[in-house]
Amino acid sequence: MKWIDFEKPKTVEDAVKLLSDSGGNARPMAGGTDLIVQLRVGDPRVNADVVVDIKSIPELNELSYSSSKGLTIGAAVECYKIYGDANVNSHFSALNDSATLIGGTQIQGRASFGGNLCNAAPSGDSIPNMIAHGAVATIAGPSGTREVPVEDICTGPRQTLIGDDELLVSINFPSNGSGFGANYIRFIPRNEMDIAVAGVGASVTIEDGKFTSAKVSLASVAPTPLLVKEAGESLVGETVSEEAIQNAANLAKAAAKPISDMRGTADYRKHLCDVLTRRALNTAVERAQGAS
Amino acid sequence: MPAKTYVQTTINGEHVDFLCEPRQSLLECLRDEIGLTGTKEGCNDGNCGACTVNIDGRIVTSCLVLGVEAEGADIETIEGVADGSNLHPLQLAFLENAALQCGICTPGFIISSKALLEQNPNPSEHEIRFWLANNLCRCTGYDKIVRAVQDAAKRLQEA
Structure with missing residues (x-):
């Protein structure tokens, strides 16, 4: 690996100053499970001279819940803390669908949802799940903080709208009422430790047998994770039924713009969007009905 | 060449300090700076688990x-798993169940399995396989490793 300088700021302000003073040559690091590999292989998209370890900053380690503010996950909170958290398990258990399948046990000891989002891989397993939950990211920069819906963060493969002088601080998940259920599933050719051929995050809220809200988000079938607004909107007001769910799955399939590569052909991936959207919505419905 | 960084740690219960460059991985520091070569390098990108250690x-x-x-x-x-010349039950179980051939992956498997048994003393085969998914073995086909972990769990519960 080429030479890097290492900084470990203790406040958001100090981290932002380090990032803005470095003129675009610094990268924040949480678990480093992507960044260290990219630096080691000399990935031209990650030309960092300074690694800013953000794990000593309190806001980036926050993991808190209240019914009014919802769930806040700091950008550096590791996957194992997410699936070990009582509030996540009580109110946001579908987030564990992602937290338990990113990498293996060792990776889950370091990797974070925040890092997954900033790495902006089209296949990032936490991103469609966060989008389906209506999550909003808090980003700090030299002129203050701003809030951006997670579906707007990724702008291309490994590209985000987070500036070189900005820092992802945390991700907020609004509280869900009764009748809410969600799910993330992916297709891989083995049981674990693989990159999604396609993935689908889905959430629904059901009242009196009808969808009152729904979201569908796709992974690995476009340059970025996608929110398929029309798929979710097609369900709102509909009675829970196989037909309504199949209609949403058709819309998700139509929105997918996959490439063919070694993991699967474009046609195969579009087919997976249909199947996985149906399954994710059905699981979300089961969970919603179980919770209400 | 910029200065090295002074790092203080506890390794296997003993205070250990070392100098390293910020670009050096903990794996390189353990092997090249501290001389603890039991931890192995496999893929060097997080897939194979040969370099698994337990931190905090x-x-x-x-x-x-x-x-x-x-x-x-x-x-x-x-290096901290055995008690002097007395092997840990996991190490005995790996030996007696022939859960290794070339042995490169074994330190990683032992460290991972030990952490599993410390939090889940009686794991199912399913739990063992998923917990160890981040450890690759190219020799055994995993069945003997799973049986060794089950055997070790039994030994630890009887102990």
């Missing part, structure tokens, strides 16, 4: 940790 109670792949991040950490490596 969590297993991680040490190739994906910077040495400078280990400041103040409590680290367990394969």
Whole structure:
């Protein structure tokens, strides 16, 4: 690996100053499970001279819940803390669908949802799940903080709208009422430790047998994770039924713009969007009905 | 050449300090700076688990940790598993169940399995296989490793 300088700021302000003073040559690091590999292989998209370890900053380690503010996950909170958290398990258990399948046990000891989002891989397993939950990211920069819906963060493969002088601080998940259920599933050719051929995050809220809200988000079938607004909107007001769910799955399939590569052909991936959207919505419905 | 960083840690219960460059992984520091070569390098990108160590109670792949991040950490490596010349029940179970051939992956498997049994003394085969998904073995086909972990769990519960 080429030479890097290492900084470990203790406040958001100090981290932002380090990032803005470095003129675009610094990268924040949480678990480093992507960044260290990219630096080691000399990935031209990650030309960092300074690694800013953000794990000593309190806001980036926050993991808190209240019914009014919802769930806040700091950008550096590791996957194992997410699936070990009582509030996540009580109110946001579908987030564990992602937290338990990113990498293996060792990776889950370091990797974070925040890092997954900033790495902006089209296949990032936490991103469609966060989008389906209506999550909003808090980003700090030299002129203050701003809030951006997670579906707007990724702008291309490994590209985000987070500036070189900005820092992802945390991700907020609004509280869900009764009748809410969600799910993330992916297709891989083995049981674990693989990159999604396609993935689908889905959430629904059901009242009196009808969808009152729904979201569908796709992974690995476009340059970025996608929110398929029309798929979710097609369900709102509909009675829970196989037909309504199949209609949403058709819309998700139509929105997918996959490439063919070694993991699967474009046609195969579009087919997976249909199947996985149906399954994710059905699981979300089961969970919603179980919770209400 | 910029200065090296001074890092203080606890490794296998003993205070250990070392100098390293920020670009060096914890794996490189363990092997090249400290001389603890029991931890193995396989893929060097987090897939194979040969370099697994336990840091502050969590297993991680040490190739994906910077040495400078280990400041103040409590680290367990394969060298700390046996009690002097008395092998740990996991090590005995791996030997007696022939859960290795070339042995490169074994330190990682032992460290991972030990962490599993510490939090789940009686894991199912399913739980063992998923817990060990981040450890690759190219020799055994895994069945003997799973049986060794089950055997070790039994030995530890009887002990």
